[in-house]
Amino acid sequence: MYPDKFEYFAPDSISKLEQLLDKYKDDSKIMAGGHSLIPLLKLRLTSIPYIIDISNIKDLxxxxxxxxxxxxxxxxxxxxxxxxxxxxxxxxxxxxxxxxxxxxxxxxxxxxxxxxxxxxxxxxxxxxxxxxxxxxxxxxxxxxxxxxxxxxxxxxxxxxxxxxxxxxxxxKNTENYYGKYYKYTTLSSDFAVFAIAINMSLNGDKTVKDIGIGLTNLNNTAVKAKDAEDYLKNKRIDDKTCNDAFNLLLKSCDIEDDINGKKEDKEKILKDIFVNGLKGIYKVF
Amino acid sequence: MMVNIDVNGKEYKKDIEPRMLLVSFLRDELNLTGTHIGCDTSNCGACTVLMDGKSIKSCTVLAVQANNHKITTIESDDPKLDVIKQAYVDENGLQCGFCTPGMIMQTFYILENNENADEEYIKKNLRGNLCRCTGYKSILDSIKKAEEKMKGEISVSK
Known part of the structure; x- marks a missing residue:
């Protein structure tokens, strides 16, 4: 499979890159590693007249x-x-x-x-x-x-x-934070059916000081489980708070039946992964 | 566009279209047909080659991205590749052989990066290579055998 024709540039500085983008605007696209862009080009799902490779720009x-x-x-x-x-x-x-x-x-x-x-x-x-x-x-x-x-x-x-x-x-949230990425995949694909990213820090009394929760492939785009984050702050991680947090987390999701399973099954797996993930990270402190 | 790509230690200067994929450059421009096109969608790993020592899927890399870089393919005469190839023969690490060039290049990458690769490490790093014949057992055996042989040869030469 071949992409449609395009012109290729590989500038070696950010200022040269800026000039190219100003010149070609919407007809151009930046390519880094190309591992999302090249498959789209090969499948002709998109066609871009000017591709600008940024791999030679050391400042990036x-x-x-x-x-x-x-x-x-x-x-x-x-x-x-x-x-x-x-x-x-x-x-x-x-x-x-x-x-x-x-x-x-x-x-x-x-x-x-x-x-x-x-x-x-x-x-x-x-x-x-x-x-x-x-x-x-x-x-x-x-x-x-x-x-x-x-x-x-x-x-x-x-x-x-x-x-x-x-x-x-x-x-910025690095010192005193610990986090993990819980990714649920099928064997045949490297893309997540869904995944949860959790980054947590604790107060001296073992309550949650700060927590960030990001969700992959559970909505149109990656989303932050803001309600669950707010709820968990200043609370301990136990069965009840995990359960309540999960119900709030579901508000940030738009889960549908699809090739990977039914909505209810996916929610069940999601809950297991989320609760075990929270508890697992909490234990590390 | 003019590119200058080092393939297996030899420099090639060619005028190519920017949309040419690296795997097509190797196969069609240089006639190095050992690198296979399998799924053509960066899933199967049959097109695996090394760029500056790192394994990549050449069906999802433009040849112009390899400009001024070093590519190593299954045709390389690196003696370590010979050890790996022989191990695949000895352990029946292939059946139809279509995935084998990619498997061998990824094996080369794995063993270059970890002299003491255990089974878990090997499996984790073979995730990007699919084989539809062997069931992987004999491939794992081949990699372990190659690893042992390489260790043996290093200790002999010391």
């Missing part, structure tokens, strides 16, 4: 920690999974990255591509929601910050304008 590929964890969008998923700084500072992110697709895909795919493509089945959007991450977005007029919860608007739709570049992922 970094992992740093100074008070906050800062990650360049061009960082490959395999690097996110194995990077020592990320492992030390953000267990949820390294855990989730190690569960994305398969090794070959992780070697090409990038954290920024996963976020910006905003496929409802992609893993990183829910993780970013659970981490309350912030995205530095740049275009030729300047930079601004978009919070993860304002970023994902619908399936394949984000708050990015056609000339915007995701230039930095900023994660």
């Amino acid at each position: 590929n970094f992992v740093e920690y100074n008070d906050n964890l800062e990650i360049g969008p061009m960082t490959r998923t395999a690097e996110v999974a194995s990077n020592k700084i990320i492992r030390d500072k953000c267990k949820l992110l390294s855990d989730a990255a190690s569960k994305v697709a398969d090794p070959q895909v992780r070697n090409m795919g990038t954290v920024g591509g996963d976020i910006c493509e905003a496929d409802p089945r992609n893993d990183m959007p829910a993780v970013m929601l659970a981490l309350n991450a912030e995205f530095e977005v740049t275009n030729s007029k300047g930079s601004r910050i978009i919070k993860a919860e304002d970023f994902f608007e619908d399936a394949y739709t984000t708050a990015l304008e056609s000339n915007d570049i995701l230039t930095k992922i900023i994660i």
Whole structure:
């Protein structure tokens, strides 16, 4: 299968990238690893006249920690999974990255591509929601910050304008946090049937200080289980709070019967995964 | 567009269309037909090759993305690949053989990254490669045998 014809650019700096985006606007698209874009092009589900490969831009590929964890969008998923700084500072992110697709895909795919493509089945959007991450977005007029919860608007739709570049992922909730990514898949697919990202910190009295919960493939796009988060703050994790939190979490979901199972079955599995996940993370502290 | 791609230690300069996939570049431009096109949707791993030492699925990579990078394919004369190939023969790690080039390249990647890969590690890292014949048992045996042989040869040469 061959994609439709396109022109290809591989700029080596952000300023050159900005110029290309200003010139070609909606006719162009940024490609990072290409592992969401190239399949869409090959299946001719989309056709893009100007493709701009950002893999030669060194300023988009970094992992740093100074008070906050800062990650360049061009960082490959395999690097996110194995990077020592990320492992030390953000267990949820390294855990989730190690569960994305398969090794070959992780070697090409990038954290920024996963976020910006905003496929409802992609893993990183829910993780970013659970981490309350912030995205530095740049275009030729300047930079601004978009919070993860304002970023994902619908399936394949984000708050990015056609000339915007995701230039930095900023994660503040790292110190004293612990989290995991619970991904439910069938054997035949590497995409999640659904998944839950949880990032938690506790008060001295073992009540929840802060919690972030992101949901993959449980709605049109990745969503934050805001009601469940608010409810769990300053509470202990036990059978009752888990149960109540799950009922609130369901409000953030839009679960339907599909090829993977009936609504009621999926809810049952979701509950098991959520409750065991909460308890498992709580035990670590 | 002109590209300069190192394949198995040899540099190739070619003028190609940007939409050409890496697997088609290898097969159609260079006549290196060992790399197979299986599912053509980045699921099956038959097209696995190494780019700068990292395994990738060449059906989902544009040849222009490999510009100025090093590609290693099943045709490489790296002696470690010979050990792996022989282990697949000895342990019957193939039946129809269609997935085998991808399996061998992913095996190469696994063993290059972890000298002491246990069964769990191997299985986890073979997730991106499908085989519809063997049931995987003989493939696992082949990988373990290759691993043992490589360790043996290293200790002999020491």
